[in-house]
Structures are given as C-alpha cells and as structure tokens.
Amino acid sequence: MAKTKKTLKWQRDPEGMRLRILAAAKQEFANHGLAGARVDRIAAKADANKRMLYYHVGNKEDLYLAVLEGAYEKIRAEERELDLEHLAPPEAIRRLIEFTWSYFLRNPEFLALLNTENLARAKHLKRSTKVKSMHSPFVEMIRTVVNRGVASGDFSVAVDPVQLYISIAGLAFFYLSNSATLSVIFGRDLLSEDAKDERLDHMVGLVLAALTGKSSAIFGRSRSPKRRVAVAQTA
Amino acid sequence: MAKTKKTLKWQRDPEGMRLRILAAAKQEFANHGLAGARVDRIAAKADANKRMLYYHVGNKEDLYLAVLEGAYEKIRAEERELDLEHLAPPEAIRRLIEFTWSYFLRNPEFLALLNTENLARAKHLKRSTKVKSMHSPFVEMIRTVVNRGVASGDFSVAVDPVQLYISIAGLAFFYLSNSATLSVIFGRDLLSEDAKDERLDHMVGLVLAALTGKSSAIFGRSRSPKRRVAVAQTA
DNA sequence: CAAGTATTTATCCAACGGGTTAATTTCCTC
C-alpha cells in the first residue's frame, strides 16, 4: 500500500469544465435573463466553483456574450445543413418553415436569449464581431428559391427575401416565445401536441397561399388522419 | 417674519403620485426587465420616495403586476375603439394590421413587458383574474370579418381567427421586438422610416394575398407614394 | 523528480437592493 496512489480530490478537465459552465450559463440566462441570472447558480449547476467561471470565461457579461455567440453558432450550423436548392419551390418553403418551427421548439433557450438580448437593445451583440460575421444562409436560399418559383410559375410574386425570412421567423417565434401569456389570454394550452400541429399547418398554409396565390388548395388541406377539429368553420 | 407665507414642503396628491409611480415603473420594467428594474430608480423617476411606492402599490412584484395589468387595459381599450364591422373584409383586415403595427410602434414598452412576462412564464399573469377577464375583441371581430369575406367571395378560405390573430400580431411583434438584434444581423436599420413602411406593406400584402388568393394584385403594389398610414401618423 | 504552470477550492467582502421602522408634515372633520 504505502504511497502508491493517492485518491484525487479533483481532476483536471479545462475543456469539459468550460463546456459545462457554458451549458449551465445558457440555462440560467435563458430562464432568468441577464439581470436575473445568478453566478452562484451557474457555478453550482456546472458542478464547478464560482471562481472557475471567472477563470475560464470572464465576468458575468463575458459569460453571457459567450453563451449568446454559442447560440448563434449553433443555429447557423444547423441552418447550413439544410439543403433547399434541389426542391420544388413550394416544398422548399415548406421545409424552411418546418425547420424554423422545429428548431425553435427544440431550442427554447434560444428564444429566451434573443428576447433578453433585445431587452438590452443588442448592446452585447453589437460588440461581437464574431456574430456579425455569421450570416444566415437562409436569406440567399430564399432569394434563389423565390426567383426559381417565380420563373417556374409556382409563385406569383417576387417577395423580398429578408421580409419573408423575418415573417417566417416571426410567425413561429412569437407563438412560441409568447406561448405562456397567450395561453393565459386564450385560456387554452398552446403547447399541446394538437395545438402545435395546428399552428404549423396554419403557418405553412398562410405563407404558401400568399406566395402561390392558391389559398384554398393549400389552406383547407387536412393533414394526416389526425383528429382534426373543425377549427376553421365555427359559426 | 412670523407666519408670512406657509411654504409647503410637499403637497398631497395620492392619485397623481400613484400614477407617476406606475408610469415610472412601466418605463423601468420595460427597459430593464423585472429582475433588472431598480426600485430606487422608479422612485426617483416618479419624483417620489421609495417608501411611497410600497405605501401606494405594494412590493416590487405587486408593482410589476399593476404595470402589466395597466398595459393590457390600455391596449384592450384601444382595440375596442376599432370598428371593422362595416368595412369590406379585405379593408377590415388591412386596418387590423395597420392598427396592430401602429400600436406596437407607439407603445414599445408593451412589447418589452410581454417579453418580460413570458420570460417569467406568465407567472404573474396567471394570478391576475383581472387580465384573464379582459378578452380581446379582435378574435370575434376577425371571426365575423372572415366569415363575411368567405360569404362575399373576397376570401377564399375560412382561416381560424385565433391563428390569424396570432399571426398578425407575430408578424409585427417579432419585427419590432427583435429589431435591435435583427438590425445588427442584417447590418441595416430596421426602424428607419423607409424600413417601417416597407415592413407594413409586406405584412398587409402577405396576409391579404393568403386570404384572397390574389397575390400579384396586392403584393407588388407600388409603395412610392409615401402615404403613410393614417393611424401611424401620431409622431 | 524538481520546478514551474495550470487548474481548482475555500473563504471573504464591500456594494447593493429590497424592504421596514419611525418620525414628520399635510389634510380632513367636527
């Protein structure tokens, strides 16, 4: 026995530590905002010491910016993997909406972080050259898809890609980001599975109807054998 | 000397005081969120004492809820004044969008408060029976207008009023609420007069095109004549 | 394995922030 191996009090893992801190911080900032976030809670959740957080990332605001930049990196990475170029224009737009919807659903912290940053009037984003250089590929994707759609006759109008991008994001973002207050106002759960399906149908229908000019063909379309209540025609 | 003029150190004004506190609190909560808001700043801005705020309204959270309820009351009141029943369906929808846009533009604090409350997962709203009882008249307005539009042939699809309401709000809300980050991302000022005009045109075009099924007739509309919406003409 | 460096821990603290207590001033009423 003797002096062979001492039980380690802790092990080194700078990279893992940093990742754990960032992950914990993301949750904390998303759940409580910048001012409401607590450095101690972040440290605790990351199984770290509060000092570690200053050591590896910097102060609270640096940490927040790092989280924000990470969030943008993540969505940009997923966006880049979406290939819409080879699809028929209406199908491409549908996919785009579905992706946006799905991404927001899978990453609610992203919505919260954006809201937090907008409350701060993008004060931190403005300082981040990193984020400024990360352009979304969607604007150009939309531009080419819309042009193709107009050329092929699928679409009857050449809409501004930036406006359409913002509209699609907005249709999904507002519903999800504000689902808590909207659910109270309307007295029903907007996040139930049925409600989510219904919302996706509505968004796709709205945008495609506007682009193609064939409302009825698209809008009324019932989806899978899902229980589809007559939400449309209520006397 | 004697009792010449009794110089008052302060005058009583309970109602005014309360209103000033609420107005100051609205600004503070809108600018900094719930956790970021400072009770001292509210008191100072209201030309009041911090103690007054507890005396007249209650603690920080009570104050916040009071502000939130006031914000809902205000928008509901303006919504009620909007009469769309006598308009042709497409014109009614256009007016609805213009009102929503204009209201959000004129009341940026409302957007910020909603975001703040959603960050708190509507924790306070849920407790407010007052807000729960303040239903927006828009849902029913939309229902009748859409039904009329379908009957008259103006609209080709009977869309769910709640979905349409959320979509219209979302198109405007997301653009304005997130204008700070979006402006950074796109590298242009989304709040310039031109940008705002363009956005309103886009929103109206998108929704009306979807409802009427006549994209080209509506979307491409010239926007050269700077005819800014009457309702947005406040400034 | 010795010395130096990187990482982690335990502890502390000054400033801050919400909330309270108690005293002061104005208003109301009889």
Added chain:
DNA sequence: GAGGAAATTAACCCGTTGGATAAATACTTG
C-alpha cells in the same frame, strides 16, 4: 383649531451578489 387619519420623508436593516484573494492540488516539462 384641535385631534386624528392620510401621505410623505429620512434613515436604517440585513440578506444577497458579483467579484477578489490566496492557498491547495494536479499536470507538464526538462
């Protein structure tokens, strides 16, 4: 005009919080 209620002020309390210090422990390198 006196007495009491309402409104306002000033000063203080005390837990919290971001951040700092210094010491301890693991790893690297020569």
